[in-house]
Amino acid sequence: MDTRDPHDARLSRRRFVQGLMLGGAAAGLGMRAGVTMAQSDAVAPRELRGTRFDLAIGELPVDFTGRRRLATAVNGQLPAPLLRWREGDTVTLRVTNRLRVPSSIHWHGILLPAGMDGVPGISFPGIAPGETFTYRFPLRQSGTYWYHSHSGFQEQTGLYGPIVIEPARGERFPAERDYVVMLSDWTDEDPLAVYAHLKQQGDYYNYAEPTAPEFLRDVRTQGLRRALAERRMWQRMRMSPADLADVGGATYTYLMNGRTPVDNWEGLFKRGEKVRLRFINGSAMTLFDVRIPGLKMTVVAADGQDVEPVSVDEFRIAVAETYDVIVEPSDDRAWTVFAQAIDRSGYARGTLAPRAGMDAPVPAMDARPVLSMGDMMGAMGGGSMARHARPEYRNPGVDMRVDTPRSNLDDPGIGLRGNGRRALAYADLHTIGGALDAREPGREIELHLTGNMQRYMWSFDGVKFSDAKPLHFRAGERLRLVLVNDTMMNHPIHLHGMWSELENADGGFQVRKHTIDVQPAQRVAYGVTANALGRWAYHCHMLYHMEAGMMREVVVS
Amino acid sequence: MSAFVRIALACLALSLSPWVLAQQVAPAPASSTGGMDMSSMPGMDHPHDAETDMSAVDHGRHGMDAMPHTRMQGGAAPPDARSADDSDGTGDGAMPGMEMRDAEPLGMLRFDQLEAFDGLHADGTAWEMEGWYGTDTDKLRLRSEGQRDGGRFDDSDAEALWSHAVAAYWDTELGVRSDFGSGPARQWLAFGVQGLAPYWFELAATAYAGQGGRTAARLRADYELRITQRWILQPEWEVNLYGRDDPQRRLGSGLSDASFGLRLRYEIRRQFAPYLGVVWTQRFGGTATFARDGGGTAFDRRLVAGLRFWF
Numbered sequence: 001m002d003t004r005d006p007h008d009a010r011l012s013r014r015r016f017v018q019g020l021m022l023g024g025a026a027a028g029l030g031m032r033a034g035v036t037m038a039q040s041d042a043v044a045p046r047e048l049r050g051t052r053f054d055l056a057i058g059e060l061p062v063d064f065t066g067r068r069r070l071a072t073a074v075n076g077q078l079p080a081p082l083l084r085w086r087e088g089d090t091v092t093l094r095v096t097n098r099l100r101v102p103s104s105i106h107w108h109g110i111l112l113p114a115g116m117d118g119v120p121g122i123s124f125p126g127i128a129p130g131e132t133f134t135y136r137f138p139l140r141q142s143g144t145y146w147y148h149s150h151s152g153f154q155e156q157t158g159l160y161g162p163i164v165i166e167p168a169r170g171e172r173f174p175a176e177r178d179y180v181v182m183l184s185d186w187t188d189e190d191p192l193a194v195y196a197h198l199k200q201q202g203d204y205y206n207y208a209e210p211t212a213p214e215f216l217r218d219v220r221t222q223g224l225r226r227a228l229a230e231r232r233m234w235q236r237m238r239m240s241p242a243d244l245a246d247v248g249g250a251t252y253t254y255l256m257n258g259r260t261p262v263d264n265w266e267g268l269f270k271r272g273e274k275v276r277l278r279f280i281n282g283s284a285m286t287l288f289d290v291r292i293p294g295l296k297m298t299v300v301a302a303d304g305q306d307v308e309p310v311s312v313d314e315f316r317i318a319v320a321e322t323y324d325v326i327v328e329p330s331d332d333r334a335w336t337v338f339a340q341a342i343d344r345s346g347y348a349r350g351t352l353a354p355r356a357g358m359d360a361p362v363p364a365m366d367a368r369p370v371l372s373m374g375d376m377m378g379a380m381g382g383g384s385m386a387r388h389a390r391p392e393y394r395n396p397g398v399d400m401r402v403d404t405p406r407s408n409l410d411d412p413g414i415g416l417r418g419n420g421r422r423a424l425a426y427a428d429l430h431t432i433g434g435a436l437d438a439r440e441p442g443r444e445i446e447l448h449l450t451g452n453m454q455r456y457m458w459s460f461d462g463v464k465f466s467d468a469k470p471l472h473f474r475a476g477e478r479l480r481l482v483l484v485n486d487t488m489m490n491h492p493i494h495l496h497g498m499w500s501e502l503e504n505a506d507g508g509f510q511v512r513k514h515t516i517d518v519q520p521a522q523r524v525a526y527g528v529t530a531n532a533l534g535r536w537a538y539h540c541h542m543l544y545h546m547e548a549g550m551m552r553e554v555v556v557s
Numbered sequence: 558m559s560a561f562v563r564i565a566l567a568c569l570a571l572s573l574s575p576w577v578l579a580q581q582v583a584p585a586p587a588s589s590t591g592g593m594d595m596s597s598m599p600g601m602d603h604p605h606d607a608e609t610d611m612s613a614v615d616h617g618r619h620g621m622d623a624m625p626h627t628r629m630q631g632g633a634a635p636p637d638a639r640s641a642d643d644s645d646g647t648g649d650g651a652m653p654g655m656e657m658r659d660a661e662p663l664g665m666l667r668f669d670q671l672e673a674f675d676g677l678h679a680d681g682t683a684w685e686m687e688g689w690y691g692t693d694t695d696k697l698r699l700r701s702e703g704q705r706d707g708g709r710f711d712d713s714d715a716e717a718l719w720s721h722a723v724a725a726y727w728d729t730e731l732g733v734r735s736d737f738g739s740g741p742a743r744q745w746l747a748f749g750v751q752g753l754a755p756y757w758f759e760l761a762a763t764a765y766a767g768q769g770g771r772t773a774a775r776l777r778a779d780y781e782l783r784i785t786q787r788w789i790l791q792p793e794w795e796v797n798l799y800g801r802d803d804p805q806r807r808l809g810s811g812l813s814d815a816s817f818g819l820r821l822r823y824e825i826r827r828q829f830a831p832y833l834g835v836v837w838t839q840r841f842g843g844t845a846t847f848a849r850d851g852g853g854t855a856f857d858r859r860l861v862a863g864l865r866f867w868f
Contacts, residue, residue, distance in 0.1 A: 102654065121652050121657075122650055122652065125652060126654035196663050207786040207787075235755065237755070377629070387637075388639065389638060389641040390639065394634070396694055396722035396725055399725040401628075401629050402629070454726060455693055455725075461639075462641065468641075469642055469649070470649050472645040472647045547658040549657070553649055555644075555650075
């Protein structure tokens with residue numbers, strides 16, 4: 001059922017066209033003449049390599065939609081420069097804040113001393129306007145990561161960039177070409193206004209709510225009783241089966257390496273070459289479903305960690321996740337890299353081509369999916385019982401609890417089920433080498449992801465960050481974190497400073513990640529070794545969920 | 558005109574139908590498919606895995622009937638509910654720099670109705686507005702409604718309330734109301750509840766206590782029926798009751814008046830929507846008598862045109 005409003009489709013097209021005419025992020029950049037969007041050498045984000053880096057955070061005039069706006073950028077670039085590091089090196093990064101407000105950079109997924117983690121209020125006081133903060137840490141890992149601001153809404157306005165750490169012993173899966181594909185969402189609105197709109201009306205950006213004519217149509221095709229039955233529970237619960245994304249194409253323009261769909265990011269290859277694509281979801285709020293029609297993708301790494309290769313047609317990348325895939329385009333033709341938003345309200349798009357200036361057909365977006373009862377109630381008939389926390393009851397911030405969550409990792413998620421394409425699921429991911437710490441967890445901490453869509457409140461266990469005490473991990477212990485999603489939205493949960501080692505339903509090791517997406521009504525469990533002393537952030541990586549309170553401080557002592 | 562009324566009533570019936578009919582349909586249909594497409598769920602390939610097997614559930618009946626028995630919303634915590642405190646007594650870092658917005662107050666000002674009306678006996682302008690400022694759980698709420706005709710205010714009031722969230726969808730309200738317009742001003746203390754009822758009805762019920770033992774009550778309900786994502790039909794009901802006669806404001810005791818409005822708006826943007834509508838008002842008892850004595854009638858029907866906007 002495609003319920004998108006024709007107005008919005010028109011709006012999106014207009015936006016994309018304007019993005020083409022006005023040249024995206026390059027406009028007003030003050031970049032050297034000759035470095036323009038049309039040239040392929042400007043396509044890859046500029047890269048910095050070595051062990052010493054000077055980064056300056058400042059404002060950058062941009063124009064993605066026909067309206068001139070100020071972005072937050074690093075060294076005048078959006079996305080920020082690609083930082084290419086080498087495993088085993090110690091990097092020194094001098095970050096100067098040229099904004100009028102405090103800023104910060106967090107190195108997402110990197111194991112480092114707590115004071116270098118870059119979370120204002122937890123790791124350090126932030127970087128005051130005009131000041132320089134020097135980050136210095138050794139690199140004890142390799143792979144694809146990224147960095148972003150942890151101050152206010154700066155991540156939404158452009159402060160994010162890719163990191164590639166070359167393995168000391170060379171790539172396990174070598175390729176002739178290597179491209180970063182960084183996905184993000186851009187809004188012309190002030191992010192604080194976006195946040196306020198969500199508080200004022202939770203479905204402000206949702207233009208696919210069920211309508212009365214659809215109900216009448218269902219009555220005609222299914223009969224009154226069945227059409228009513230289908231709506232009855234949602235209506236009674238005051239929930240919407242259309243609640244797929246809080247913020248979507250009504251305000252967002254989706255970017256690939258800082259380019260709008262018409263601006264068309266381009267990666268070149270020679271026929272027969274292996275091309276490694278390092279996908280990074282640097283969005284504030286958007287889960288993307290990625291595919292390259294006609295090409296099989298071999299997933300070789302997840303969140304920077306090599307996995308046993310798995311061949312897929314499509315994968316979902318939640319906010320903050322990274323996936324490395326290898327493709328082998330064998331024909332002398334162009335291929336579209338297509339990343340549609342989970343709510344099908346728009347897409348990011350680029351092209352792999354043997355020569356500059358080529359393009360390939362852009363597929364139509366899939367029909368917008370509708371949440372099922374399983375997304376609301378979990379396993380229904382069976383499944384393990386969730387252990388709800390006391391504050392989840394009689395709490396204005398909690399509109400729903402799932403008693404029997406499902407714990408299947410073989411579900412690629414809503415919208416990817418049974419679409420005829422082979423879609424990646426967490427059950428397909430196996431980190432090479434197994435768990436870092438084979439000890440059976442000595443302790444279990446259960447946390448529920450909770451919220452109220454009407455009030456736009458988000459929390460763990462019904463307690464917002466500002467009302468919550470920290471979580472305490474005992475130094476050196478192996479513990480199990482159990483997350484139960486008591487909402488109908490995906491929540492990519494990110495633990496700073498330590499790996500999250502996802503377990504399968506039998507408690508065996510599955511995959512090592514820094515960000516674990518918990519699907520609606522799902523229960524996941526993962527092992528954590530508390531070997532990083534200090535204070536760490538632990539939060540949902542949906543930016544507006546985090547700002548609304550879905551965050552905890554973790555103390556390892 | 559009668560065609561318009563027929564259409565309006567049909568829309569009303571449509572807006573209420575899911576609610577009314579749902580009551581008649583219970584228990585839910587025994588259809589084994591229930592309209593839910595779970596056949597494409599992964600895990601369907603593993604019928605022995607109880608965790609993932611949804612085919613074991615009789616989709617239509619079980620899925621729907623499970624609801625009333627397992628409370629997914631509200632309710633008291635069971636005795637074995639978990640503590641949400643895993644801090645082992647550890648305090649937070651108390652470091653400067655944190656700027657989370659989860660406790661920051663926000664505000665909103667919304668004119669639900671700002672309209673010109675053309676009634677059977679009078680025309681003029683009317684408004685209904687609401688504003689709030691505060692946090693998720695505690696807000697200062699301002700509300701006002703009223704009208705002007707013949708160049709003066711008539712039957713208007715303004716309220717200032719402390720609104721406190723008590724449940725996922727419900728707030729209690731405590732504050733004051735001031736009546737102005739025709740007759741002497743009246744001041745009231747106000748207490749009520751407002752929120753979102755199942756089936757998405759916005760409800761507000763407020764009781765008032767005034768000087769000299771006066772009492773009053775007001776009930777309001779409205780609903781938003783989407784014709785498309787931007788065309789929205791909004792039925793609205795309001796009933797006023799008074800504890801005693803107030804001849805100076807031409808109010809009789811008991812049920813004073815009831816009105817039903819239907820407004821069809823087009824959201825050019827979320828925050829800016831022009832509308833057209835019709836409002837029927839019936840005055841009862843003493844209030845109707847006062848109206849007739851003043852040269853009016855107990856019944857009025859108004860055509861309205863206006864703007865809904867907020868920021």
